[in-house]
Structure formats: C-alpha cells, structure tokens
Amino acid sequence: MLSPLIWLPLIGALVIGLIPKLSAKQAKLGAIAVSGAVLVWTIVLMLNFDLSQPGMQMQEYHTWIPTLGISYSLAIDGLSLPLVALGSLITIVVASNSEVGLKPGEALQRPQLFYSLLLIVHSGVAGAFLAQNLLLFFLFYEVELVPFYLLILIWGGQKREYAAMKFLIYTAISGILILAAFLGIAWLGHSASFDYSDINTAVLPQKAQLILLTLLLIGFGIKTPLVPLHTWLPDAYVEASTPVAILLGGILAKLGTYGLVRFALGMFPETWKLISPGLSIIAAVSILYGALSALAQHDIKRMVAFSSIAHMGYVLLGAAALTPLAMVGAVSQMIAHGLILALLFYLVGLVESKTGTRDRDILNGLLNPIRGLPLTSALLILAAMASAGIPGLAGFVAEFLVFQGSFSTFPVQTLVAILGTGLTAVYFVILLNRTCFGKLDNYTAYYPKVKFTEYVPALVLTALIFWLGIQPTWLVRWSEQTTKALVTAAVPQVEQVAFNSVDRS
Template sequence: MLSVLIIIPILGAALVGFFPGKITDEKLRKITLAIALSLIAWTVEIAIKFNLNNPGLQFQEHFTWIPQLGLTYNLGIDGLSLPLLALNSLLTFIVVYGYGNNVDRPRLYYSLILLVNAGIAGAFLSANLLLFVLFYELELIPIYLLIAIWGSKKRGYAATKFLIYTAVSGILILAGFLGITWLSNSPSFDYDLISTQGLSLKTQLILLTILLVGFGIKIPLVPLHTWLPDAYVESSPPVTILLGGILAKLGTYGLLRFGLGLFPETWQIVAPGIAIVGTFSVLYGALAAIAQQDIKRMVAYSSIGHMGYIVVAAAANTPLSLVGAISQMVAHGLILAILFHLVGVVESKVGTRELSVLNGLMSPVRGLPFTSALLIMGGMASAGIPGMVGFAAEFLVFQGSFSVFPIPTLLCIIASGLTAVYFVILLNRTCFGKLDNDTAYYPKVIWSERTPALVLAVVIFFLGIQPTWLVRWSEATSNFLVTNSSIEIQKSNIEIQNSKLKSQNLASLINTTEIQNSKLKSQNLASLINTTEIQNSKLKSQNLASLINTTEIQNSKLKSQNLASLINTTEIQNSKLKSQNLASLINTAEIQNSKLKSQKSKFS
C-alpha cells in the first residue's frame, strides 16, 4: 500500500519524460496534475485507515533486497511521517498547478518534480537506515537540476553550493548509520532491529554528533545554513516551495526519528546544547530577516528562524513539545509555501522584489489587491496570530518546551515577536502607500496563480481553528517516543545502579574474603607452628634416641676396641713378662747351675 506513493511518481516521471510522440505542454501538465491528485487521494486513503491509537509503524512492507549489505525494502508509516507525507503530496500539486504554464523544457521539469516527490516520500516511509539514505540522496540530483536550469542569474553558484552541502550531509548521515549498525553488531540496517544501548557513552556521543551535524545541514541550523539563502533566492518559486516547504523537513524528521529514536539516553545529555543551537537559529533568523531588503531573502531567513522552533521542541522531548514539533513542521511548510508563492506572483507582475521599489500593491485599481490580501494573511500566520495554524503550532512548542528549557523558550517567544516586526515592515512597504503616477497598471493575476494561494489559505485557517486535526495523527507516536526514551533512561539508570551495587558487593566480598583469608592464615600458621613444634619434638626425640643409640653403639665399639686393645696389651705385657721371667729363670738356672758346677768342682 505504501509503495504506491513511491511507484506512482517514479512511473509518472518516466511517462512524462519519455512519452512517445509529440504532446503539448498543456497535456503534460494535465498528466502530471492527475498523478499529483492521485497521490493526494492515496494519502487520504491511508489516513482514513490509519489507527490513531497505534504508536508504531503501520502498513509495513518488508522483503529482503540485498542481504549481503543488510539492505531490505522495509517501509512503514506512523504519526511522525503521515502528516509530512500529506504535506508532500499537497505541495507537489501546488507546484504543478500554479507554475505549469509557459515553463521551459516541460518534460524534464515535470519529471524532476515527480522524482523529488518520490525521493521525499521514500525517505519518510523508510524503516531501513540504508534505504533512507538511498531515498535521501535520490532527491539531490533533481533539485540540483531544478535550481541550475530554472533558477535566476546566480543559479549555477546556488545549485553547486546546495549540491556540496547536501552531499556532505548525506555522507555524514551514511557514516553515522554505518557506525551505529557495525558497532552495535546489528544483523541488519532495519530500524526496529537496531539498539545502541550496548555501546559506550563516548561512542554514542560521537555517533549522535555525526547525525546532528548531518541533519543540521539539511534543516539548516546556524552556522550550517549558508547554502540556504542562495538556494532559496536563486531558485524559481516552485522549487523554493519544495526546498523550504518539504525538503527541509527531512532534517527535522531525521533528528526525531534517528537522533531521538536511536539515542534516547544520550539525547538527554546533549539536549541542552541542541536547545541552545535551536534558540540561536531562531534569534539569528529573525534578526537577519529584519535587515533584508529583498522580500524573498527575508522569507528565506524567516524560514531559518521557524525551523529553530522545531529543534528546541525536539530537544525538550516532552509529549506536548514533540506534538508541537510535528505540528510546526506542517505549519511551517504551509506558511512558507504560500509566502514564496505570493512573492513569486509579485515578482512576476512587478518585476522586482526590492522593498525600496515596491509600494501600494493594495491599490484596488492599479495594484495587486487580491495578492496583497493573501500576503498579509500569510504574514499574520507566520507571526503566530491566533486563529491560524502558526499560532496553534507555536503555542504547542512553547507550552511543551517551557518546563524543560524555560530560558530558551522565553527567547523563542521574544523571537516570535520579532517575526511580527519584520512582517510589519514588509507589508507596510509593499502593500500600503500610494503608487507612483508613473507606474503602469500591473498585469492581472490569473486563477491558476490565485488557486494555490487560496487552497493553502483555507488549510491554514482550518488547521488554526481546528488544531485537533493537526495533532491527532501524531499524539500516540509522540507519547511513544517520550515513553520509550524514559524507559531506556530508566534501564540505563538501573544498569548503572546494578553496576554500582555489584561493585559494592564485590568490594564487600573482597573484604570479607580477605578477613577470612587472614583468619585462615592465622589458624593455618598456628596449626603449622604446632605441627612444626610437634614434628620438631618428635624429630628431637628421634634424633636423641638415634644419638643415644649411635653413642651406645660407638661406646660399645669403643669398649670392644679398648677391651681388645687392653687384651692385646695385656697379652703383649704378659708375653714380655713371661719372656722376662723365662729369661730371668734361665739366667737364675744358669747361675745356679754354674754355682752348682763350681761346688761340684770344689768337691772334686
């Protein structure tokens, strides 16, 4: 069902661009108008079947496209994308109907318009990160050609500048998406399968910053805005309507979908900085608009300021502020479309956009009273006059953001007063006063030029009087985004507390273990000492017994040796004594024998 919103404009672009045979410009215009009306009808059909109580993606279409890259054809629509899709279809019809007459190279012109519509619709419907980048870049070349071919004098410079800035924006967004998917180990680039909670806080901050810069260029936020004044001013009115009315919303849409949606915890950390940048953009846009003399450039700077409201509301991240952010995107697109359309009508009839030249356009005879009246109405809507869509959207933004960021919100309220100042300057100089007598009658405004402004004026008044039609589509999704953000933050806080508790428990466990180890060591040491003493005592006893045994053995051996030695000595002494006694006995015997012999001799 959703693919129809992409396929119809692509096939229509091919049909218009390559229609066989000759065909008049008017027929080409009618074919393109029929395609634009069919897109509006299909969007209305989706809105009728849309479940207001379902905050998630509805009417999803999913099939694998390039599995090696993790690229799936995954489409879905919710309360964030549905209002912007309706705005895309409406502004495409306005552009084709109001500026189809006498356009050069109509085949290429209408084909490019339809391709831009397809790219924007595909980006809003994409539920796959790579698919979003693919459609995001699809509108780059068609818009570049629309500026470069049908723009004014400096169109080449403006188109090239737009191309460079948008290409850098796309590269940063792609780098951020690749980092998110690879670092989180996600199996796919599908939006609902990606979670960044496993990444470190530092990694999340780096990835979120990359996305903020990428989408900040597209919004654009100051100081990333320098491409916008040139692109808006040098473009033809229908291209400017597409640029400011719907194309810039890709930036704020991406901020909410992928910034807040994928980084709910980290978003709360950087939210004050986002609010400051948004507030600065609001003030800068208002002050720069006051200083302009070109009414188209004035409206361009006004666009910067009003996009800042959306950023502040997104930073606040409350249910009411997010509803206000989505409402402000729609309101800004409608108001900017009618203002750029009327500025284009004035330029085509008067031949200038300079405030110093324009005067007395409300003159009922020679002026442009109908166009001037609608221009006054557009200025009032932009300034936030009650009863118009601008008031309803800004009131939601201020009320939802004040509780979170009171000072930035007050500064934004002051800036809304400055909006009234520069539009009073614009309207006073252009619409009132007297025409110079030398000024000829201005050409009459035809109905094809009036009708787009009338349609936009009716929608602006209707949504201002019945703002519930503006917010009813996005309430459930806004509440879901805030609730999901709160849940993720609570999960993170619980994880942090659990981590702290684990650390405390671990420290307590370590202390307890150390105490137990200390006691155990003391017990083991005492036991070891006792055991050692016992072993030493036993060892001493064993050593003593062994020593005694050894001593006894040695003593026994010594006694044996001494006894043997004594016996030997005694035997030797006895032997000697015997020898001496024997010798003495022999000597004595010999002496006695000698004496006996002597006696015998005497007797003889």
C-alpha cells in the first residue's frame, strides 16, 4: 500500500517531463491529477491505520542488493504518517497554484520541468519518511537535493545562483555526515544489513555512540535547520519562488526533524537522554535567535523565514524533554508549523504579486475593502495569530503540549521558549500594523484583484489550521502511541501514565 506514494509521482514526473510540446496547462493538470491521486491514497492509508499500535504497519519488504545489506523496505507508523500526509497536501497546494508570487500576466517558465521536479521532490521525501533501511533512507534523502537546487536556481530571485549553491553545499555536507553515521552504526555494530530492525546500537561503546549521534545531530540539524547550522535557510527561502519556498519550509525542513527523532533519538535513546540538557539549550537559543532575527527584518518573506528557525526549535525542545506530552507536542509542532508556514509564504507571495513589493515599510492599508487586498490581509492576520500560538488554532495546541511536557524537565529553557512565543506575537503585530492598517496611497495603490481560484489553497490551509485548533485530537491521535514508545525506550523507568489528548490540549 505504500509504494504508490513513491512511484506514482515519480512516474508522473517522467511522463510530464518527457512528453514533447506539452502545454503549460496540460502539464499543470497532469501534476494536479498525480498529486491529487497521491493525496487520496494517503487518506486511504490514514483510514486503514491502527491508532492503537505504536509500531510499524503496512510493511513492504523486497530484497534489493543483499551483498550491501540494502533492501526495499517500507513501513509507516505514527511518526511518519502525519508527515506523509502533510507532504501530500503541500504538493497539491503548490501544483494547483504554482503561479503564486508571479507578476500579473507573467507565466511560469519551463512548466514541464517545474512540475516534473515538484513530483520528484514529493517522491523522494515520501520515500525518506517510509524507508526502513538506512541506505534506502539515505538514497531518498539525497533524491531531493538536485531537484531543489534546480528549483531555486531556475525560478529564484536575483541572487538565486548564490542561494542555490549555498543550499547545495550545506545539504551535501548534511548527507555526507548522515551516511558516515549510518555506515559506522552498521559496521561497528556488526549488523547483518542496514535494515532498521537489524540495527542494535546498544552493543556499541558509549564513546562510539556519542560520536555517531553527534554526526546525526549535525547532519539533520543542517536540514532542520538549527542554530548555528541555519545560515543557508534565509538565502534559500527568500530567493526561492513562493511555491518553492512553501516546499522548502513545509516539507524539506521536516526531513531534518524527522531524522532527529527517528534515527538520532530512536537509535541512541540512552545517549540522547545523556546529552538532552545540551540539546534543550540549543533549542532555546534557536527559538530566541530566530524570533529576534525575524523582529529585525523589513522583508516580510525573510521575516517568515527566520520565524521558521524559531518554530523548529520547539520540536527539538519537545524531543529533548523526553516526556510523553512533550514528544507528542514535538510531532504536532512539525505538522502545525508546516501548515502555518505554507499559508504564510502563500499569502506573502500573493501580496508581492499584487503590490510588487515585500517591504513592510512600503506596504500599508492592505485591509482597505475597496482598493486593497482585504481577504488576503484577513488571512494573513489569522496566519500570524496561528504562528504566535493564539488559542483555538493549530499552533497553540502544538506549542502548549511542548511547553507543558518540557517544563518539568527543563524549566528555564521552556521559559525562554515561551518568551520566544511572545516575541513572535511582537514581530507579527509590527508586520500587520504596518502592512494591513493605515491609509493607501491614492496615487499608486490600485492593486489587481485576487481571483477566487488564487484563494482556494489559502482557504484550505486556513480551514485545517482552524479544525486542528478546535479539534486537537485530530492532530495528536496519530502519533500518541508511537511517541510514547520512543520515550519508553529512552526513559524506561518513567511512569507512563496514559493521558487524554483532547483534555490535555
């Protein structure tokens, strides 16, 4: 049941890319059809998923290269399923409105290549979330490297060459470190293969475990990214086109946090517990740095990019705390952040395409009901509230779970994280005050109207953010059992008291 999530978009990419003289409309419809089919299949998987089981489900196993210990091994659990669903949703959002951020009347250049790369990215990311063999994971992890490089390089802004090359170098270093760690884990542990189920890191000396875990932390920390491994992110997010920025923030960053939880924590639970105080400090620094950096930005797209660094810090804080509540909050934060960041980038793209600027000091009066962008501004206000953790929205649920679960273990770091949430509200209030309110310029402010079809992706994301905020069980139910099992492996003596996710949220 899992292979279609990988091979359907890959086949679709080949068909769209290789058919000669395919029109832009036909390429777009093909990408929508393929990504829509993948989304429907993901929903089928969710309906067949057993919420009471913490382990892997729907397993597929085929021998591939036995001499190297590589198998085609796929499975899904409560950690990977929500992320697969998020990736499927983000892909169809981008495919259905890939022109967002373009100037009025401007067409998407080289559409066949764009949609082919989009589907290849989805195939690689889905494969990474599903892979149960370390080298198979690495293969899928690297599949998205070149497509994203081309997506930034071809459709990016003025400094796209610099941003694309920086992204390529950082991501390549990330892959090298992760591969080195995987090889060390299998060879030093004398594993029969690279299958996740065959790996036994408990036989490794403590020093070896610490070295291998450090390699994974740096490798996945680059992808997340965490401070001080973040410097590629502002350039890549800002120079990328709006659809590509949505993919980077909504899907790619989750590969980093997924790797931290699945492999770093999952394979070295005791060593992770040993260094968790240091990880919590890194999380607090990332949160505070990202929030303060966002506060200093005038480019609203760059501000959203720095806010992403801060919100990824909440994931690390929850994982470092090693409590059931904090862990389920960390996974929930991955999903909530993906939805909110996708909505923010989408709306920033709409504003830029209609006004021609992203400078918050130039924009004003966008809430004007006649000549402004009233619905866009209203959705931007809601997205900002969700990012700031306002109750009733998905961001609040995830952050509250992390804070409540982490405070007993790391009270100081949790208070710093709460301060970061307060700073999030500050920089978004400044943004909204300067862009949405005030008077429009009577001479220049005659903005093109936003079509309803342009609003559809934003409205879908908004509805999900609302729904997950008022029905938090739909956010946490998928990962509750899996995250409890992860915590038990790291802290077996902890009292695993079952909690009601809805009441806690």
